Amino acid sequence: MSLRAIIHLCLxxxxxxxxxxxxxxxxFGKAWLLLLLGWVIDLDHLLADPIYAPDRCxxxxxxxxxxxxxxxxxxxxxxxxxRLFGIGLLVHIALDAIDCVWMRCSS
Incomplete structure (x- = not known):
């Protein structure tokens, strides 16, 4: 796993x-859990082939x-x-978008 991918997951x-x-x-605990639920949107990766492609936005x-x-x-x-779930989803998308920019800049 690349450093970029590790940082992305940590973020x-x-x-x-x-x-x-x-x-x-x-x-804090309840809020963090609801924000982390934003990760549920990654279930759509199961529809892709391959499921995970580190170089795909x-x-x-x-x-x-x-x-x-x-x-x-x-x-x-x-x-x-x-509200917290929605914010978690938006944070997830924002972090994924930042990762996409990072991918483009590093290639």
């Missing part, structure tokens, strides 16, 4: 933890990583009940 854990600590400290390729899906995730941030 998917660390950024939600940082956000939970900064904004929802009294409910997820954003725009996988169905749950497309603009219409992101619009739904943004909508989930409006109701209080789904």
């Amino acid at each position: 998917h854990v660390a950024v939600p933890a940082l956000l939970a600590w900064l904004f929802w400290r009294p409910q 997820s954003v725009g390729f996988h169905p749950l990583h497309t603009a219409p899906a992101v619009a739904v995730y943004a909508g989930l941030t409006v109701p209080r009940r789904t």
Whole structure:
């Protein structure tokens, strides 16, 4: 596994933890868990062949990583009940987009 991939995966854990600590400290554990649930959108990788390609940009390729899906995730941030989950999904997409930029810059 490349250093870029390791950093990418670590950020998917660390950024939600940082956000939970900064904004929802009294409910840190619950907030972090709900933000981490943003990882559920990676289930769409199971539809791809190969399932994981370290040099492939997820954003725009996988169905749950497309603009219409992101619009739904943004909508989930409006109701209080789904807000943390929606933020987790958006953070996940943002981190994947950063990884795509990093891939393009390093090639």
